[in-house]
Amino acid sequence: METGVFLMVIAAAALHAGWNALLKIGLDRFLTASLIQIGAGIVALFALPFVALPEVAAWPWIILSALLHIGYNLFLSRAYQHGDLGQVYPISRGSSPLLVAALSVLLLGEVLPAGQWLGLGVLVGGIWLMALRGGTGKTGSDLLINALLTALFIAAYTLADASGARANGDPLSYSAWLFAVNGLVMALVILGQRGPRVVSMLGPYWRAGLLGGAMSMLAYSIAIWAMTQAPVALVSALRETSVVFALLIGRLLLKESLPPLRALACLIIVAGVALMKLA
Template identity: 75%
Template sequence: MDTTVFLAVIAAAALHAGWNALLKIGLDRFLTATLIQIGAGLVALCGLPLVAMPAAAAWPWIALSALLHIGYNVFLSRAYQYGDLGQVYPIARGSSPLFVALLSLLLLHDSLGTGQWLGLLTLVLGIWLMAMRGGHGKAPPPALLFCALMTALFIAGYTLSDALGARANGDALSYSLWLFAVNGVVMGVVLAVTRGPRAFLQLGGHWRGGLAGGAMSMAAYSIVIWAMTQAPVALVSALRETSVLFAVLLGAVLLKEPLRPIRLIACAVITASVVLMKLA
């Protein structure tokens, strides 16, 4: 992987962990997730006049991705009801690279070298090592595992959809901005249907956090979408999951979640996987 792409994806990982920390802080996780998606949509809307309309071939992928993002937000917010940031986030994010790697071989014909596969598998091992003993030293309950793994499936789905869409469009920035604009509208409709129009009144006092989290979310994933047009999707997908390192750090510093020795070991394993993927 080119060094510029490599460093860009690492930066995206840090941004992604940041907005997930905002999600955990919210009293109502679904409302907070929706607020961030709407915030991202508003930020994207400001950039639409600067980019071209997506190609016709890209619109089905934008629509599919928007639907998959609904499931992602629903199950992610539910997972946070059963566990802390340092446990939910690693399971949800760390399980998707294997799904993406296998499916991208079939759908995108992206191939990885032996060293890259070794780095990817080492990353997944480190993430699961981090997740299997949560902040309180206990194994994750079944409800948390189910919601987190469902989140991982939706992550894999929209990752592949967006890789195909961005490649079909030929312009990653245009695809990304229109995707987030559509996502914001879709999540607003979902909120209105599931919670009623009055739910928007609850968001009003948190608009600054919503815009900040939305901007971080949009910037992080826009970088990833661009990177997937420059490098194998499986490799980009795996590398962005180094965000778990930033998530654990944010959980320890901002949310006072305990940082146990097993997590420090897992961080070392994940770091080693990054080196393997870069050198392969």
């Protein structure tokens, strides 16, 4: 992976952690995720006049990705019913790069050198280590099943978007239309699920939704662009360094504690990133 692409993906990971830290706004997880995606969709609408229509070959991937995001939000919210952020986030986000790596070999024919596989394994191990010290410490089957299903949907929409952006030949156009469609789909889903009253529930948080949506759109648009420049498995793994940035934000800005085991996990993740870059 070229250094410029590498640094852009790391920046995207920092943005991802930033909007997650920003939106501690008191809504349930499904509503918060929906608010972010609707906000990103609104931001994307302003970008549409400046980008081309996607190629015909890209539209099935855009629609598939929007549907997969519904499953992602559903199982993520279910996972949070059985565990907290410190457990669910590392398990779901830490498992998806391995799934992406395995599926990209089968579906996209991408092959990684042994050193990059080693780095990916070290990085994922560091993320999973964080889950051992997460919140209540409960690791029941319901938590694991829903967190792993969340990881499966992350892997699925990641591969769908990599394929769509490559088929389109213009990652910026693909990203803008993806977020616009995804925002519309999530708005319809949340209205169907919660009814018209959901508008008044989300209304007070529209500024946070737009800001978080803009950050989310920028972060994932960078990742989509990077997946047209480098192997999908590497981009997917580097995106998950967002857990390190989330811990740093919590420690430096929110004055949260950083237990020694989690500090060790951060160092392991950084070692994994170094191995992937140097391999």
